[in-house]
Each structure stands twice: as structure tokens, then as C-alpha cells.
Amino acid sequence: MPGREKDAVDGGSGSLHASTGHLLRRVFTAVTADAVQDGPRSREFVVLDVLADEDAPSQQDLAHRLGINRTIMVRLLDRLQEAGHVTRTRNPANRRTHVLSLTEAGRAALDGMRHAVAARDARLTGALTAPERRRLTELLTRLVADEGPSAIRSVEHLIAQAHYRLRRVGDHRLEAYGLRTRHFALLPALDLLGPCPQEQLARYLDLTEPATASLVEELVTAGVVSRGRDPHDRRRYALRLTDLGRARVPVVREAMESIERDIDDILGQDGAQELRVLLTRLLP
Numbered sequence: 001m002p003g004r005e006k007d008a009v010d011g012g013s014g015s016l017h018a019s020t021g022h023l024l025r026r027v028f029t030a031v032t033a034d035a036v037q038d039g040p041r042s043r044e045f046v047v048l049d050v051l052a053d054e055d056a057p058s059q060q061d062l063a064h065r066l067g068i069n070r071t072i073m074v075r076l077l078d079r080l081q082e083a084g085h086v087t088r089t090r091n092p093a094n095r096r097t098h099v100l101s102l103t104e105a106g107r108a109a110l111d112g113m114r115h116a117v118a119a120r121d122a123r124l125t126g127a128l129t130a131p132e133r134r135r136l137t138e139l140l141t142r143l144v145a146d147e148g149p150s151a152i153r154s155v156e157h158l159i160a161q162a163h164y165r166l167r168r169v170g171d172h173r174l175e176a177y178g179l180r181t182r183h184f185a186l187l188p189a190l191d192l193l194g195p196c197p198q199e200q201l202a203r204y205l206d207l208t209e210p211a212t213a214s215l216v217e218e219l220v221t222a223g224v225v226s227r228g229r230d231p232h233d234r235r236r237y238a239l240r241l242t243d244l245g246r247a248r249v250p251v252v253r254e255a256m257e258s259i260e261r262d263i264d265d266i267l268g269q270d271g272a273q274e275l276r277v278l279l280t281r282l283l284p
Contacts, residue, residue, distance in 0.1 A: 020259075021256065024166060027282050034123065035120060044113070048086075056100040058097035058099070058100075088100060132278060142266060143266060167182070168181075174255050185205045189205055196238055219245070226239070
């Protein structure tokens with residue numbers, strides 16, 4: 001992606017790629033990908049950990065969010081359901097899909113699995129010194145202080161909880177507009193890049209193409225993004241904001257910037273900047 005494009009989005013306070021929320025999402029995605037590579041038991045942990053935060057509206061949504069092949073996801077969920085850790089119930093908003101929920105037995109199993117994340121924690125924080133790891137843990141703990149106690153406060157777990165917390169806050173602030181925190185990045189990016197092909201948008205946002213496709217479909221359904229022929233290559237489609245989408249960009253930017261102000265209030269501006277530096281060090 002040309003530097004001037006990122007500069008255009010990253011310039012100023014609360015910029016997309018430099019924001020705490022964006023960095024947390026990227027680190028969370030990297031941590032999840034690493035956990036998934038560790039094998040079936042790690043995949044179970046990742047799925048249970050995500051469902052502990054909130055139900056998933058469908059198997060496909062969960063597969064996209066975690067970057068797990070859909071066939072593997074079905075087998076994984078079958079195994080977790082047989083163990084009594086996950087339930088599938090018909091989605092009232094879409095009868096063709098099932099809502100995935102964590103059971104009490106699943107929560108108990110998740111607590112036991114947290115001990116297995118120590119090795120991944122060591123890999124995750126390998127680029128940090130011991131004082132930097134302690135400082136990162138301290139800052140993340142302050143950021144999630146009201147999320148409730150946990151048996152193990154690993155960096156991996158704290159990153160997940162911080163990511164979930166910011167997502168819930170953003171979802172609440174965008175609820176009236178029919179948008180979610182996961183749409184933070186797409187609207188400003190399309191405002192800058194559009195019309196552009198989906199592959200370009202995925203690269204710019206550091207998202208997988210399946211995850212980008214899922215988000216784009218949501219925004220097309222909401223009437224804020226449209227698909228049209230790419231003016232530079234008539235053989236493919238390009239994405240652009242609709243009039244409604246352009247009207248929503250300031251709303252999304254304000255929600256994103258308000259979350260950054262919340263973080264400044266919790267950690268102080270120096271602490272928030274220190275957290276962003278440490279999170280950047282964790283990125284591959």
C-alpha cells in the first residue's frame with residue numbers, strides 16, 4: 001500500500017493504524033492465529049475464549065473471525081458440543097444459521113485451559129524485556145480492571161479481554177446507526193481508497209480476504225457500501241461508499257476517537273502512548 005495512503009488515514013489524533021484499538025485487534029488476531037497453529041486443543045481454547053465474551057451469530061461468522069477453515073470449524077464445534085461445552089440454537093434473525101453459546105461446563109473447561117497459554121505468552125512477548133513485559137501486563141490490567149477477576153492474567157488473556165472491552169464500548173456507541181466496532185476501519189478506508197477491489201482493502205486493513213468479505217457483505221446489506229465495476233479493470237468488482245456510507249464516516253471516526261480518549265483517561269496520555277509502543281513491538 002502506498003505510503004501516502006496510510007499517511008492520509010494515520011495523520012492526526014486517533015488515526016486508524018496508530019490507534020490503540022487497531023493495534024489491539026492486530027495483536028489479538030496474531031495471538032489467535034498462533035494459538036490455532038498449536039493444534040486441536042489450542043483451537044478449542046480459542047473458540048471457548050471468544051464465546052466466553054459473547055455468543056457467535058453463526059458458525060461461518062466464528063470461522064471468519066478466527067481464520068479457521070469452515071470444515072475444521074464444524075468438526076471442532078461438533079466435538080465441543082458433544083463435550084457439553086458449547087450449544088447450538090436456531091438463530092431467530094436467520095433460521096438457516098445457529099447461534100453458538102458457551103455452557104457453564106465450557107467456562108469451567110476454559111479456566112483449566114488457561115494454564116496452557118504460558119508457552120504462547122513467552123513467544124508473544126519474546127521481543128520485550130522483563131521490565132517491558134511487566135509494564136505491558138500492568139497497563140493491560142488497568143485497561144480491563146472492571147472486567148472481573150481471572151485465575152491467570154496472562155498477556156494473551158489480557159489482550160483478548162482488552163480487545164473485547166473496546167469492541168463492546170464501540171458496539172454500544174454505534175448501535176443507533178446499525179454499525180459495529182468491526183466496521184471502524186472499513187468505512188474510513190473506503191472513504192480514502194474507494195472505489196477499490198476487495199483484495200486491496202483486505203491488504204490495507206491487515207485482514208484476511210474471508211474476514212473482509214464477511215464485513216463487506218454486512219455493510220452492503222446495511223446500504224453503506226456498494227459493489228460496482230472497477231473503473232481500472234472491468235473484469236472485476238470494486239467497492240465504494242454509498243451516500244449513506246459517506247454520511248456515516250464522521251460517526252465512525254468520532255466513535256473511534258472517543259474510545260481513544262477513554263483509554264487516555266484510564267491510562268493517562270503517556271501510559272496510552274506507552275501501551276501503543278509495546279503493542280507495536282508484539283506485532284510480527
